[in-house]
Amino acid sequence: MHIEKQISSYYDMLLKRNAGEPEFHQALSEVLDSLKIVLNKDPHYADYGLVERLCEPERQLIFRVPWTDDRGNVCVNRGFRVQFNSALGPYKGGLRFHPSVNLGIIKFLGFEQIFKNSLTGLPIGGGKGGSDFDPKGKSDAEIMRFCQSFMTELHRYIGEYQDVPAGDIGVGGREIGYLFGQFRRLENRHESGVLTGKGLSWGGSLVRTEATGYGLVYLTAEMMKTHGESFNGAKVIVSGSGNVAIYAAEKVQQLGGTVVAMSDSAGYVETPNGVDIELLKDVKEARRERISVYAQEAGVKYYEGGNIWATPADVALPCATQNELDVDAARLLAENGVRYVAEGANMPCTAEAAHFFVGSQVKFAPGKAANAGGVATSALEMQQNASRDSWSFDYTDKRLHEIMSNIFKNIDRTAREYDMEGDYVAGANIAGFKKVADAMLAQGVV
Numbered sequence: 001m002h003i004e005k006q007i008s009s010y011y012d013m014l015l016k017r018n019a020g021e022p023e024f025h026q027a028l029s030e031v032l033d034s035l036k037i038v039l040n041k042d043p044h045y046a047d048y049g050l051v052e053r054l055c056e057p058e059r060q061l062i063f064r065v066p067w068t069d070d071r072g073n074v075c076v077n078r079g080f081r082v083q084f085n086s087a088l089g090p091y092k093g094g095l096r097f098h099p100s101v102n103l104g105i106i107k108f109l110g111f112e113q114i115f116k117n118s119l120t121g122l123p124i125g126g127g128k129g130g131s132d133f134d135p136k137g138k139s140d141a142e143i144m145r146f147c148q149s150f151m152t153e154l155h156r157y158i159g160e161y162q163d164v165p166a167g168d169i170g171v172g173g174r175e176i177g178y179l180f181g182q183f184r185r186l187e188n189r190h191e192s193g194v195l196t197g198k199g200l201s202w203g204g205s206l207v208r209t210e211a212t213g214y215g216l217v218y219l220t221a222e223m224m225k226t227h228g229e230s231f232n233g234a235k236v237i238v239s240g241s242g243n244v245a246i247y248a249a250e251k252v253q254q255l256g257g258t259v260v261a262m263s264d265s266a267g268y269v270e271t272p273n274g275v276d277i278e279l280l281k282d283v284k285e286a287r288r289e290r291i292s293v294y295a296q297e298a299g300v301k302y303y304e305g306g307n308i309w310a311t312p313a314d315v316a317l318p319c320a321t322q323n324e325l326d327v328d329a330a331r332l333l334a335e336n337g338v339r340y341v342a343e344g345a346n347m348p349c350t351a352e353a354a355h356f357f358v359g360s361q362v363k364f365a366p367g368k369a370a371n372a373g374g375v376a377t378s379a380l381e382m383q384q385n386a387s388r389d390s391w392s393f394d395y396t397d398k399r400l401h402e403i404m405s406n407i408f409k410n411i412d413r414t415a416r417e418y419d420m421e422g423d424y425v426a427g428a429n430i431a432g433f434k435k436v437a438d439a440m441l442a443q444g445v446v
């Protein structure tokens, strides 16, 4: 069958099999589009049901998470872990706690994670998990009880050679601590390699907290360098104000750029003279407050709701959540002079926005390449755990920097190899795919 037809019949079958999961469909469609290019050149990648196998998770777990709130009410949430592909190594990917979480969102994130992890060059497979639990407004004790209940079920399915979760939206150092404590108690074993993002005194790695944001900026800097530019003097929009956004903003400013706007889900701040990073960390990390509180204390303008993408800038780094940047925002950014967009969040650009960037003068780095620094440093944490070692900040940061530069070089080279010069979406999908596909073909039909 002709490759185009074959891929579109896969896609139709996948839509039926995964009905009602629009985010997963979006991720599948983007990857399958790039696979047409590969399969036309290397048709053996269609052998042995490879594409169908790649699009079907190896295992999907859904479980009940009952817990008791501070008033004694019993609450019930739903937990998920999608173990998508372990051809390259143990499943690896974060846990997300957010009320919007459902199976389709976890599948989209797990699917993206396969290619992202492959691009890091490290031996890690792809997975993702989480819960529709909303950590906002919960006490520490409630968060702890929820994490303990979640792990009481999840512990059966994870392990350093099996599946190694980490943080994501709503899951930071505090939650990883409670999850690890419960795992250790249930298993009667201090298996440090079972989770990453741990505290420094119990197996964590320096730079893990900073890694996704720093890595995003390292990769973007490499992309800018290829086009004769740098962050020095650049105006940069960073959406969100969570883990990824904070450390992306810090690194931008360390490299001489100015972060001109940041946001949360309620509104955004305009910061024409740059962001006071220490104050931001104090507001968001130490006090867990809103970005509006940062605006008050820093004396900058806050817009309830509003459109962060209307801020004039040279670079945009969407670091909040999926589909936060639509095609109208994409056009506005380009009109206002933005020349580089790199995704700190997973799939923050809608399919239309991403297509617009790829077909325009704007250089666009997709999340599976641009935000791979977090999982890469998680894999470095696993290496340190396996050798019972702990590396210095500078050494770990240097490894992260090298990994991100190599990812950019790899996706740039791959795009050229397939006559798609400058199309880093195709470059990332193809380079990520080929490594996993080669391993799957070598390992037979499993």
Ligand code: NDP
Residues within 6 Å of the ligand: 167, 168, 169, 170, 171, 212, 239, 240, 241, 242, 243, 244, 245, 263, 264, 265, 266, 319, 320, 321, 322, 324, 344, 345, 346, 371, 372, 374, 375
């Ligand atoms: P956090 O929970 O630390 O922060 C998320 C931030 O995004 C918060 O400021 C949140 O605001 C904001 N946000 C959520 N929804 C919206 C919205 N609709 N509009 C504007 N802002 C919004 O999560 P992370 O920083 O860890 O993750 C951010 C993204 O990066 C996610 O897509 C995640 O999958 C991805 N990622 C994270 C990695 C990591 O290492 N942490 C690794 C790779 C990717 P509010 O507080 O109002 O909800």
